[in-house]
Amino acid sequence: MATQANPYDSTKAQSGAQIIPSDDHDHSGPGPEVMDAATLIGDKVVNAAGENLGKIEAIMLDVTTGRIAYAVLSFGGFLGMGSKLFAIPCGALTLDAREHGFILDASKEKLENAEGFDKDHWPSMADPTWASDIHAYYNVAPYWDDDELEVRERRSADEIAPGEPKVY
Secondary structure (H helix, E strand, O other): OOOOOOOOOOOOOOOOOEEEOOOOOOOOOOOOOOOOHHHHOOOEEEOOOOOEEEEEEEEEEEOOOOEEEEEEEEEOOEOOEOOEEEEEEHHHEEEEOOOOEEEEOOOHHHHHHOOOEEOOEOOOOOOHHHHHHHHHHOOOOOHHHOOOOOOOOOOOHHHOOOOOOOOO
16 A cells, blocks of 8 residues: 555645644544534635635535535625625635634735626636636635645445545
8 A cells, every 4th residue: 555645744735725723722523624514604704914804605626526626705795685706716715723714815805806706696617717717816726736636546445455545
């Protein structure tokens, strides 16, 4: 069995969110490196200046790679009415485990000028041009360019050696 690199090694470039750890030293449970996506829905998003930018409405999964493609942020509006949605690449976010929210390194003005969409008219997030433009706008490398991403062939359960992790 091949030796695998530690996916949480902070010395490697990452395409996912960075993490500000909690002061709570309780390590029971799955977080913050691995989390139930449903627990992130509704989390607040602020910028580096502490300005409220909105909240996470959805987590978008790239089913073909099994990786998180985007967090969908709602911004603006009043009491949920008239808010605009934005696809934010995971690499543009920092999870603040202490505050139970995210930090986006963008001003309100940058977000206001970003390509957004409304709840009834979502973009084609699998379109490579659209996706590349979004990553470029937030100045992060596309998650599909991650050198550590290993393409695995689909195998039946009988083809997996005992003790080898099953990748779905």
